[in-house]
Amino acid sequence: MFSFRNIAIISKYEMKVLWRSWFFRIFSALIILVLVFFNIGSYFVPNARWAQKAITWSVPYGNMIILNVIQAVVLVFLATGIIKKNKKLDTNEVFFVRPLSNADYVLGKAFAIFRLFFWLNLAVLLVALTFNSVTTDAKLNLLGYVIYPLITSLPTIFFITGLSFLVITVLKNQAVSIVILLGFIGSALIYFQDKYYFLLDYMAFRFPIMQSDIVGFSNLEKILNHRAIYTMLGITFLTGTIFFIARLPQSRLGKALSGLISILLLAISGAFIFSYLSREWREQDLKKELIALNNELSIRENIDILANDITLHHRGKNISCFVNLVIQNNTDRPLDSYFLTLNPGLEVTQILKKQAPLNFERDLHAIIIKPDAILETGEKDTIQLDYHGTILEAATYLDIDSIRRKQPYRQYLYNIEKRSAFLQSDYVLLTEGAQWYPSTNPGYNTVNPSLNVKPFIQFSLTVNTASNLTAISQGKMEQHEAGSFSFQPENLLSQISLTIGKYTKKSVVVDSVEYSLYNHPQNDYYQEYFDEVNSDTLAMVIRELRQTYEQIQGLKYPFKRLSLVEAPIHFYAYSRLWNNHQAYIQPEMVLLPEKGGSIREADFKRQFRTLARQSRNNNEVLNKKERQIRIFETFIKVVLTRQSNGQRFFFSDNNREIANYSLHPNLYWYVGGIQSKKWPLLNKNLASFLSRDIARGSNDISRNLSGISFEESCNQLIQEKKLNEILSAEEDWNKKVQVIKAKGDYLFTYLEHFIGQEQFKTFVSDLLNQNRFRLVDYEDFRNELLRQFGIDIDPIIQQTYEQISLPAFSVAEVKGYQVRDGDRNRYQVKFKLNNLGETPGILKLKFNYGREQRRFGITQPQVEDNANVRLVFLEGKQSKEIGFVLDSEPSRLIVNTLISKNIPSQINVPFQKFVLNERAIPFEREVVVKGEQFENSFEILVDNEDPGFSTSGPIRETYLKKLINERSKENQQKYHGKWRSSSQRWRATTGSEYYGDFVRSAHFIRSGKGEKIAKWSAEIKENGYYDVYIYLGATGQTFRSRDGRRESQIYHYTVYHDDGKDEITIDFSNASPGWNLLGAYYLSKGNARIELTNESNAWQVYADAVKWVKQ
Amino acid sequence: MKIAIQDLSKIYPNGHKALSHVNLEIERGMFGLLGPNGAGKSSLMRILVTLQEYSSGNIKINGLDINKKRKQIRKLIGYLPQDFTFFSKLKTWEFLDYAAQLSGKTRRKERRLAVEEMLEQVGLFNVRNRLANKLSGGMKRRLGIAQTLIGDPEVIVIDEPTTGLDPEERIRFRNILSNLSQKDVAIILSTHIVGDISSTCSNMALLHKGEVVFKGAPEELIQQAKGHVWQLQVTDQEFNELKDQYPIVSTIPSVGQWEIQLLADKLEGMDAVNIAPNLEHAYVYFMQNKLNVSLNT
Secondary structure, three states: OOOOOOOOOHHHHHHHHHHHOHHHHHHHHHHHHHHHHHHHHHOOOOOOHHHHHHOOOHHHHHHHHHHHHHHHHHHHHHHHHOOOOOOOOOOHHHHHHHOOHHHHHHHHHHHHHHHHHHHHHHHHHHHHHHHHHHHOOOOOOHHHHHHHHHHHHHHHHHHHHHHHHHHHHHHHHHHHHHHHHHHHHHHHHHHHHHHHHHOOOOOOOOOOOOEOOOHHHHHHHHHHHHHHHHHHHHHHHHHHHHHHHHOOOHHHHHHHHHHHHHHHHHHHHHHHHHHHHEEEHHHHHHHHHHHHHHHHHOOOOOOEEEEEEEEEEOOOOEEEEEEEEEEOOOOOOOEEOOEEEEOOOOEEEEEEEOEEEEEEEEEOOOOEEEEOOEOOOEEEEEEEEEEOOOOOOOOOOOOOHHHHHHOOOOOEEEEEOOOOOOOOOOEEEEEEEEEEOOOOOOOOOOOOOOOOOOEEEEEEEEOOOOOOOEEOOOOOOEEHHHHHHHHEEEOOOOOOOOEOOOOOEEEEOOOOOEEEEOOOOOOHHHHHHHOOOOOOHHHHHHHHHHHHHHHHHOOOOOEEEEEEEEEOOOOOOOOOOOOOOOOEEEOOOEEEEEEEEHHHHHHHHHHHHHHHHHHHOOOOOOOOOHHHHHHHHHHHHHHOOOOOOOOEEEEEOOOOOOOOOHHHOOOOOOOEEEEEEOOOOOHHHHHHOOOOOOOOEEEEEEHHHHHOOOOHHHHHHHHHOOHHHHHHHOOHHHHHHHHHHHHHHHHHHHHHHHHHHHHHHHHHHHHHHHHOOOOEHHHHHHHHHHHHHHHOOOHHHHHHHHOOOOEEEEEEEEEEEEEOOOEEEEEEEEEEEOOOOOOEEEEEEEEEEEEOOOOOOOOOOOOOOHHEEEEEEEEEEEEEEEEEEEOOOOOEEEEOOOEEEOOOOEEEEOOOOEOOOOOOOOOOOOOEEOOOOOOOOOEEEEOOOOOEEEEEEEOOOHHHHHHHHHHHHOOOHHHHEOOOOOOOOOOEOOOOOOOOOOEEEEEEEEOEEOOOEEEEEEEEOOOOOEEEEEOOOOOOOOOOOOOOOEEEOEEEOOOOOOOOOEEEEEEOOOOOOOEEEEEEEEOOOOEEEEEEEOOOOOOEEEEOEEEEEEE | OOEEEEEEEEOOOOOOEEEEEEEEEEEEEEEEEEOOOOOHHHHHHHHHOOOOOOEEEEEEEOOEEEEOHHHHHHHEEEEEOOOOHHHOEEEEEHHHHHHHHHHHOOOHHHHHHHHHHHHHOOOOOHHHOEEEEHHHHHHHHHHHHHHHHHOOOOOOEEEOOOOOOOOHHHHHHHHHHHHHHHOOOOOOOEEEOOHHHHHHEEEEEEEEEEEEEEEEEEEHHHHHHOOEEEEEEEOOHHHHHHHHHHHHHEEEEEOOEEEEEEEOOOOOOOOOEEEOOHHHHHHHHHHHHHHHOOOOO
């Protein structure tokens, strides 16, 4: 059917022709240029991020996917060009009459392309290799230069060539074919992306193919399946082209054969597609079945496990275990059957009781045991299980919806497979979620989705594995011989984990706690950076860090060891509904990402550079050892103890799941907690309330994008639904998390307010200390609170979780001045708080002192220090006058309204200079103000939220723009982000700096020529002279005008009065924030009006509030 | 060498009947295929070189059925299409080398030699390293014939070989063809330029509307026009009168007069000289008298 000789001849000359085409030369040069820049920017420049270069596979992977996208486009042009049949040009026909088969012709041309791109790929790889060998951070991994081209470039080249050949052969028009093919490439990149489990990502641009230096690909089968689809489709399309090509075939047989082979190959491609998809479908189905089973299990009474003694043999991709369980019936009924859960990939061979086999049934992950005798209430028993097999990862993370599961796990350009468990011959990582040992916890179910109680158990573990591997788990470790380990935890634990791999261990014992670091032998890059820190110094530093940490958190670290274990980059842990941490944190252990991966502070080289710069700026002289200690401390404080956010600053719209390595669960969650079936989230709420971790230094930019902040949008959700409705609804996961946190914080703030901050803190820490390594029953917790403080928490929880009507606070008449207090001057702050809503509520007051750090125009959050926080409780429709006398001058009052109708939910009131008021007496109280008058007959105020405010202005819209605007959600929302809508029309936005009671908003518009007008009008009831004021928000900031110069920003107001109208210009950049007087005017009874036009040299014009005050 | 075409018809999917019951036998030597545009010459040629299928009939080359033994047939064929002036970015010798390899010349040394020889033969040796698409029109044409011949074909099919060539190149081209016809090859030349055939072909066929209306030696065609070609001097007025009555085959203006050649069975009362017809005269006469196709417009 075809001759290799002919193919070789054709490909040789056709390649020559392609190589000589300027199109190819220019594009190749461009590709190489792009990749040179890419390599410089990604791996070479000193501040390239650590995640970009930590793993050795990064460089070839990064280069290949960039190349792959560009070469796909070039291929389309070349492939359609080489095979097209141009009627005017008869070159084809000269060859068509030669004695070669259609297959020779098509395959010859295809091979010309393959050969050409082979060289191009080689050139690109050489470029990458050169950079890779020069940079020391990204270690050279030659295998990557072989593997990545094979799994990225090769299938893509086959596929695009075949597809282009076929499309143009069938359509016979190059222009149309190119448009279609480029559209297809574009849609794969922009639209399809990860849809259908990356099925259409034929360029493997987003398909996870990142390798780990510890476990390799870890999803090789899936990768090969995916790439085989496109290689096979490419070949299929080529045979299809042979069939369809407009040339009389050499023989009828050949034609028939090419048709037949095409169909056969298409079927094979189809089989590959099916096997790829069915892998995903099977997982989906299994998850559904497991959840359905859990729903049944969750309502069954069950035993508790008291002790779990596991003996595990690890061989190849399997484990076999013998488990001795001490169980007890803690229910108030005798049990004739009970269940255990175990990963469905593990097969139970027998269950014994006193050497006699017990009857059991296996249903997915459930083992339903029917003992010979009924287990009476309180009765204990001992049973043994034998099981072996592998771990089905599909059985993990049942609670994670498909949206979150499909969210890409990406670092820089690298797409990484999410793995929850590893069980391969040279590496094992099993956490509790993998169900590798029997448990009585049914797991996620939809009956009570937030319930996940894990009682504390006496574990022990014996591990036998290959002699070159090290096992890591909880408890005191003893190694009997190579590959044989036993672990004896000193305390009861709620869960254990098992890691087996080629690890090297470094450890230091400080105050009888062993601190260890386990890393892959090749990933000891950090050592050179800490050569001056000897173990004594390290011990001292760790001791100090621990003391500070425990002091800040108010809780003790109770374990005998702390192990930092390097986990493969693929290890991914989701946040759960029922706790605040991820599986990265295990009892007495933290699973850190491979070679520091996404952790910026693990880039020690860069850290030292940053430190050197900072020291220079601060005129600080540090010796080498001091620098090393400083860097070590920073790492611990930022990553583990979360006392610093590492000067990290990034914008977030709360859409990403961020890995959290905070040690806090080892102070609270793995030490004890409150167990409640009724309020399953209480324990989570308490954990996050107690945590003094500094939140990741992210700034919520959602107000600038959508007009209100993320928290406020959650508060709006709270006003619509009760907590459990929100949790069971298809709401955004991040909103669910925020709502739970807001409710919890409110609940405990409320308790704190009535019990007293210190008393409540002492109460909780006492309770936890008395109940170490066991769960406190909710009823005990409730009774203890009732006994000690006379407060029944139950109705408060109910109220907090379920209430949908919220308080609405306003802050008014804020004054700050100095007062004489004895013989010293102090700082008096006085203001009124009103609750305009019907529902009572609590708010948090805080003062900021000193110079505020501002970056990117946003005030940096200051460290929350509890001593600085005051709580105020307001009944519905209540007003209070609040006075504080402070020792130092505050810069800002921050009113956090917690869960309220307030927008913004946090009000910032900046103070002017505090001037001494000789006659004032210090006033530090909360006084309820009776019959507070909001009405003021001398003052007529119109805010932009009031009916007296209106806007007008012609809007010229193109038809298309109108269509887009009508379809977008923007028109339905009330508030709009300042960044997003450089709006042609007046739109409302929110912010603390604007006027308002509980909604502080202003209208804004893109500046223009003055044709768009905001208008405030009011009814004047009495004739007379009125002072006219306007409210200006964030004044005093210097913005650059459109032509780039710093200059004043002029607003144009028109005041209408009895003698006509006055046009007044105000320099916004010079005005003081708040009320600004425009002038005094005589007004008669009737309508009064003030207008603001959009004429300004500023970018945007803001219209907020105005008032007429009778003289 | 024998090409036997029997009862060949070609009907295009749109219903156009390009060839109708064509019967031809072509043996070694030059064979001219003459006919006006649209007569079906190209269709016949394309069918002969296996670029197109026919609707009915039968073609055998050396006894091989063209439809069944395409592989063998293609080994015998050399084809130069009508408008063969586009070349990809290959050097002149590379292009020829490519063609040589495809036509089965595998041995490197032999092929080199053949290519060089061929380049000499068509007068392109001096420009062998020039890119083929940078050659002049005539050179391209010669390269075209070179690639046709490089595989030593036994059937050479050339479509409109001299269209667009200047006279010098045209003569050169004809000479190349004449040299070829000494070998045991059949050369089929399709053209609407009568001169191409008269100077080279020993046999010819005249196609009209898909049918063979004449086949035989060019002399036979000429013979039919003998005594019907007249040459005379006329004034403007006479010229206009005659133009409407007789087909004029040649007009040469001279001072105040025209020297014309026309076709007529008899021309009385005129000072006309009966001259010996050439193939062009014969072609027009044949079309006019036998087929009633008016060539005058």
